[in-house]
Amino acid sequence: MRHSLISNKISIVLKLTIFVLALTGAAQMPIFKRYYIADLPGLGWLSDFYLTNKIHYIFGAVLLFLLAYIFTLYLGVFSKTHCVTVSGKIKGLFFILVCATGIMRVIKNLNSVTLDPFTVMLIDWIHLGFAILLGLIAAVTFITGKKRYLKSLKDH
Amino acid sequence: MVKKNISRRSFVKGLAAGTASLAMPFNDHKAEASDTSELVTLLDLSRCIGCGECVEACRTVNGHKFPQPQKPFPEMVPKGRAKVEDWSDRREVDDRLTPYNWLYIESVEVEYKGVVHEINIPRRCLHCQNPPCANLCPWGAAEKQQNGIVRIQPDVCLGGAKCRTVCPWHIPQRQTGVGLYLRLLPGFAGNGVMYKCDRCYDRIDKGELPACIEACPESVQKIGPRREILNEVHNIIHEKGWFAYGLEENGGTNTVYLSPVPFELLDAASRKGPGLPGLNKVDAAMEDEENLAAAVAIAPFAGLVAGMIKAGRFVSSKLGKQEK
Ligand code: SF4
Ligand code: SF4
Ligand code: SF4
Numbered sequence: 001m002r003h004s005l006i007s008n009k010i011s012i013v014l015k016l017t018i019f020v021l022a023l024t025g026a027a028q029m030p031i032f033k034r035y036y037i038a039d040l041p042g043l044g045w046l047s048d049f050y051l052t053n054k055i056h057y058i059f060g061a062v063l064l065f066l067l068a069y070i071f072t073l074y075l076g077v078f079s080k081t082h083c084v085t086v087s088g089k090i091k092g093l094f095f096i097l098v099c100a101t102g103i104m105r106v107i108k109n110l111n112s113v114t115l116d117p118f119t120v121m122l123i124d125w126i127h128l129g130f131a132i133l134l135g136l137i138a139a140v141t142f143i144t145g146k147k148r149y150l151k152s153l154k155d156h
Numbered sequence: 157m158v159k160k161n162i163s164r165r166s167f168v169k170g171l172a173a174g175t176a177s178l179a180m181p182f183n184d185h186k187a188e189a190s191d192t193s194e195l196v197t198l199l200d201l202s203r204c205i206g207c208g209e210c211v212e213a214c215r216t217v218n219g220h221k222f223p224q225p226q227k228p229f230p231e232m233v234p235k236g237r238a239k240v241e242d243w244s245d246r247r248e249v250d251d252r253l254t255p256y257n258w259l260y261i262e263s264v265e266v267e268y269k270g271v272v273h274e275i276n277i278p279r280r281c282l283h284c285q286n287p288p289c290a291n292l293c294p295w296g297a298a299e300k301q302q303n304g305i306v307r308i309q310p311d312v313c314l315g316g317a318k319c320r321t322v323c324p325w326h327i328p329q330r331q332t333g334v335g336l337y338l339r340l341l342p343g344f345a346g347n348g349v350m351y352k353c354d355r356c357y358d359r360i361d362k363g364e365l366p367a368c369i370e371a372c373p374e375s376v377q378k379i380g381p382r383r384e385i386l387n388e389v390h391n392i393i394h395e396k397g398w399f400a401y402g403l404e405e406n407g408g409t410n411t412v413y414l415s416p417v418p419f420e421l422l423d424a425a426s427r428k429g430p431g432l433p434g435l436n437k438v439d440a441a442m443e444d445e446e447n448l449a450a451a452v453a454i455a456p457f458a459g460l461v462a463g464m465i466k467a468g469r470f471v472s473s474k475l476g477k478q479e480k
Contacts, residue, residue, distance in 0.1 A: 028294040030316035031345070034237045049292055049322050050441070057448040064455035065462070072463025077470050106452045109445050111286040111407060117299040121312065124296030 005078055005150060006070055014066050020059045025131055027052035060102055067095065074150075081153055088149030091137060094130045101127035194285070194304030194410055195360070196385040197369070197377050199278060201415040204376045206261050206276030211250055213371030214259045214280075217356065221310070222247075222256050223349060225333030230342035238347055241330040252431035253280070255331035255351040259368055262432070264425035268417040275415060275422060278368065278376065279433055280353040281306065281327045282402055282409035288441040289319035289328060298350075304382070304410040305355045312336060315348030324406050324441055325433030328352040382410065389414065407440030 006014070027046045032038040038047035045051055074082075084092065104123045108115050115123075141147055225244050232238035243249070247256040259280040266273050287306045290298040297312040298319055308319065308328060314337045320328045328350035337346025356366035364370070369377045378385070389412050392398055401413040413435075415422060423435035440446075 028292070028318075030318045030321070035234065036237065049318060050444075053292060054444050054448060057445060057452060061448070061451040061455040064452065065459040068456040068459025069463040069466070070459075072460050073467050073470075076464065076467030103452065106445075106449050109286070109291040109442060110449060111442070111446060114300050114302055117301065117307075117309070120290075120299045121296030121309075124294065128294065 005074060005082075010066065010069075013062075014070075017059050017062045017066065021056060021063060022131070022135060024052040024056040024059065028056070057106065060106070064099060064103075067099065078150065082150045083153055085147070085149055085151050087147045091134070091149065094134050094137070097126055097130045098134065101130075194302075194382045195355075195379055196304070196382045196410045196412060197283075197355075197366070197379045198385050198389060199377050199411070199413045201275050201277055201376070201413055203374045204261070204276040204278060205374055206263050207373065208250070208261055209371045209373060210278055210368035210377075211257070211259050211261060213367040214353070215250070215257065217359070217367035218258065218354075221351075221354070223310075223331040223334040223351065225331055225348070226338070227333060229333040230338065232347060233343050240332045241348065242332055243329070244331065244333075252429075253327060253329050253352070253433070254431060255329045255349075258351065258353040262426050264422055266417055266421040266425050268421060273417050275417065277413070277422065277426070277435070280368075281355075282325065282405070282411040283353075283355060284406050285408040285410060286406070286440070286442045286446075288322040288324070288406075291442060291445075292322045293319055301357070303360065305357045305360070307354045307357060308350050308352060310335060310349050310351070313349045314340070314346030315350060316346060317350060319350055322441065324438040326430070327433060329431060385412065401435055405438040407443065 023046070026032070028049065032043070033047040038044055074084075101123045104115075105127060107113055108120060108123065223244065225242065227244075229240055229242070232240070243254045243256055246254070250257050251260055253260060259278060262277040262279050264275055264277070266275065283300075283304055283306045285304070287298075287300050289308070290300050290306055293299075295312065295314055295316075297314065298306070298308045300306045313335055315330050315332070315335060317328070317330050320326050320330065329352065330348050330350055332348040335346070335349035337348065340346065356364075356368075359366060366377075366379065369379055386403075389400055389403070392414055393400055396416070398414050398416050399418050401415070401419045402409040402411045413419070419435045426432070426434055428434055
């Protein structure tokens with residue numbers, strides 16, 4: 001039985017959200033201007049650090065909403081009949097790390113908060129590093145075909 | 157002179173109290189607070205004679221932090237966009253910000269209420285309270301310390317110059333051919349290290365004054381805990397009807413300029429260009445992010461509730477089916 005933890009509609013929104021986050025996240029590094037990508041028609045906004053940062057915040061909120069929704073749904077309904085596969089667990093852990101450090105970045109950027117410099121560096125490196133790893137996983141999945149993240153307990 | 161001595165004494169006293177509290181963890185919390193509170197520099201522009209002693213002192217005291225680039229520089233891709241920024245042969249330039257000159261004097265002549273004023277303005281990083289240069293650094297190389305000092309770590313910075321782009325005054329300056337990028341992918345990412353005033357953080361740590369403050373023969377600057385200095389600023393504005401820059405700019409900076417003439421006039425008379433920050437009105441750069449943070453905070457809880465509703469419906473519809 002194929003699981004249907006989330007509907008097709010939500011799955012599309014989730015993919016779109018992750019795409020926008022990857023794009024605006026990459027735009028936080030000064031590369032789109034250097035490599036002429038922001039020169040392409042319609043892509044000029046990619047070199048605006050403030051604009052892309054705000055979009056990143058907004059879609060970050062959307063992602064947190066979706067992940068909390070999906071996780072609650074899993075706990076409430078599917079955990080009784082399904083379990084998460086190893087690749088699902090790994091991906092889940094990476095998502096948690098990226099989201100947690102993303103939230104910490106948002107907190108750090110508040111006027112009233114000053115974190116210690118080493119912590120800031122660690123947060124940034126974890127956020128960047130695991131986001132890149134998730135990107136690599138997505139690329140590999142794209143080439144080798146989709147992995148299942150949930151399997152039915154009845155399969156055993 | 158008296159003023160300067162008082163400020164210096166109280167500053168050193170505050171630091172000493174802070175250090176003592178570090179040594180004795182059971183000390184009262186008041187002393188600790190004076191150590192961790194942000195430090196503000198106050199510049200009384202009416203006193204500055206433009207002698208440049210501060211600029212010289214900054215260069216001497218911080219000389220060991222200046223870049224020592226290796227030549228030839230690695231070829232960078234693409235050539236048209238990743239341009240070499242080399243100041244190592246122009247170290248003597250002192251009339252703008254460079255990696256070898258973190259402070260310069262802007263001298264202007266303005267007429268206000270029929271009187272001509274000659275005003276000299278020491279210019280450097282303002283050490284914003286919510287610094288976009290540090291907040292938006294994707295690499296964690298720039299950050300604000302508890303004492304309000306905003307620093308760029310020369311060993312970590314890759315020189316992408318994003319901090320300069322997002323700084324409302326475009327303060328940090330780049331030197332190619334130094335730093336971490338040389339050991340990563342020098343051709344493809346990074347382009348050196350960014351430099352700017354670090355408020356002599358090492359001297360502050362030792363309880364000493366920043367070099368530019370100590371060297372000034374006219375006591376133009378003073379440094380102290382934020383609340384103390386702001387009190388003084390408000391008193392002066394009230395008493396003398398002077399103007400301030402840095403209280404509101406970019407949401408507030410830990411540098412406050414006081415001047416007998418409005419800053420719009422000083423801004424209009426100032427030179428503009430790379431390495432020459434103006435004195436224009438600057439809105440808080442991170443204000444939208446501050447508001448969007450609320451959305452980020454609410455989102456997971458909203459998702460949790462939505463998930464619970466959906467799960468509830470799912471379970472009840474299943475039960476309904478079973479009952480049938
Ligand atoms: S040393 Fe003092 S008086 Fe001389 S230029 Fe600097 S701030 Fe002005
Ligand atoms: S003035 Fe510019 S470089 Fe200095 S702290 Fe503010 S944003 Fe950063
Ligand atoms: S505080 Fe130190 S680093 Fe900054 S301008 Fe003054 S002397 Fe230079």
